[in-house]
Amino acid sequence: MKPPRSLEPQNELAPWLTEIHRELDADASALDWATQSRLNRARQAALIEFGRRPRWRWPTYVLATALSLALALFVVPGSRPLPPTLPTPAAATASSAEDFDLVAGADNLALVSDWEFYAWLDSTAAGG
Amino acid sequence: MNAIVWSVNANDVNATLATGDQERVRKQLDRFLKDVERRALRMAEYATGNRDDALEIVQESMLGFVRHYRDKPGTEWPPLFYRVLDSKILDFHRRNQVRSRWFGWLVRDSRHGEAADDGLEAIIDAAEPGPYRRTADAETGQAVHAAIQALPLRQRQCFLLRVWEGLDVAATATAMKCSEGSVKTHLSRALASLKLRLESHHETPPLA
Numbered sequence: 001m002k003p004p005r006s007l008e009p010q011n012e013l014a015p016w017l018t019e020i021h022r023e024l025d026a027d028a029s030a031l032d033w034a035t036q037s038r039l040n041r042a043r044q045a046a047l048i049e050f051g052r053r054p055r056w057r058w059p060t061y062v063l064a065t066a067l068s069l070a071l072a073l074f075v076v077p078g079s080r081p082l083p084p085t086l087p088t089p090a091a092a093t094a095s096s097a098e099d100f101d102l103v104a105g106a107d108n109l110a111l112v113s114d115w116e117f118y119a120w121l122d123s124t125a126a127g128g
Numbered sequence: 129m130n131a132i133v134w135s136v137n138a139n140d141v142n143a144t145l146a147t148g149d150q151e152r153v154r155k156q157l158d159r160f161l162k163d164v165e166r167r168a169l170r171m172a173e174y175a176t177g178n179r180d181d182a183l184e185i186v187q188e189s190m191l192g193f194v195r196h197y198r199d200k201p202g203t204e205w206p207p208l209f210y211r212v213l214d215s216k217i218l219d220f221h222r223r224n225q226v227r228s229r230w231f232g233w234l235v236r237d238s239r240h241g242e243a244a245d246d247g248l249e250a251i252i253d254a255a256e257p258g259p260y261r262r263t264a265d266a267e268t269g270q271a272v273h274a275a276i277q278a279l280p281l282r283q284r285q286c287f288l289l290r291v292w293e294g295l296d297v298a299a300t301a302t303a304m305k306c307s308e309g310s311v312k313t314h315l316s317r318a319l320a321s322l323k324l325r326l327e328s329h330h331e332t333p334p335l336a
Contacts, residue, residue: 016323019268020272020326021291023268023269023272023273024170024276024292026269027170027273028169029166031166031169038183039165039169039183039186041187042187043161043162045187045190046193047158047194049191049194049195050153
């Protein structure tokens with residue numbers, strides 16, 4: 001146990017502080033086995049936590065900003081450059097995905113409501 | 129052949145050094161926590177009046193300390209650990225205050241007093257002292273614990289950190305997240321209160 005410190009400038013109080021210190025030490029050392037066991041488990045849990053890799057933590061606002069930017073890039077219309085060539089069959093899948101993103105945007109209510117019209121338009125264009 | 133073995137071993141040496149440092153720090157951490165855990169428990173028990181709550185606070189403090197301050201040098205561990213402990217104790221009191229404010233008409237909680245007008249500093253814990261094994265002078269021991277228990281929360285924390293744990297003023301201020309002036313004020317008031325309460329059990333004459 002640590003020896004008691006003398007507290008400047010109250011050196012004259014040291015004797016009774018020493019007695020308090022001794023009593024506190026005696027009390028702390030007299031723990032029952034159940035309590036000692038729980039303290040030991042708590043300490044072991046902390047040591048296990050120490051052994052883990054430090055969690056990679058980013059501030060919440062950084063994550064929120066990054067997520068907002070990602071959504072803006074993929075959802076906002078016109079945020080992507082026009083393709084330099086006509087869409088190929090291989091790109092049709094990607095194009096369909098982009099169309100889905102456009103439709104899924106909450107601002108494109110008119111597009112959603114006229115979905116059947118555009119689907120019909122698409123089918124007539126393909127057949128004609 | 130030897131060159132290949134050396135290059136492989138060099139990588140292993142670096143890994144071993146890192147692992148060795150990790151293990152060394154881990155052992156230091158184990159020794160440190162073993163040294164502080166009992167005092168931390170008693171501090172939390174004084175603050176909560178309940179051993180189970182105190183044990184939970186100590187466990188949370190150990191985990192919080194490791195998570196937030198694992199990379200700090202060992203010399204800074206004591207004030208940082210008690211900073212976490214102090215925060216957990218204050219959180220406990222805040223939760224209880226909110227709970228008693230909302231549900232106090234349902235459950236009478238006689239363990240915790242109400243905050244005075246000047247906030248946390250004047251919180252008096254009305255908890256009954258728990259069971260202690262007594263030294264030869266049982267009456268003095270009981271008086272000591274009752275006197276410490278009767279201190280307002282911040283004064284008691286300051287007293288225990290300065291006198292029992294042995295932190296200096298700066299470290300105590302770090303632990304309690306207050307100024308050094310506040311530490312001196314808290315300690316001065318705590319000593320005055322304790323002296324008043326314990327005067328009948330000591331032969332030391334009062335200060336002139």
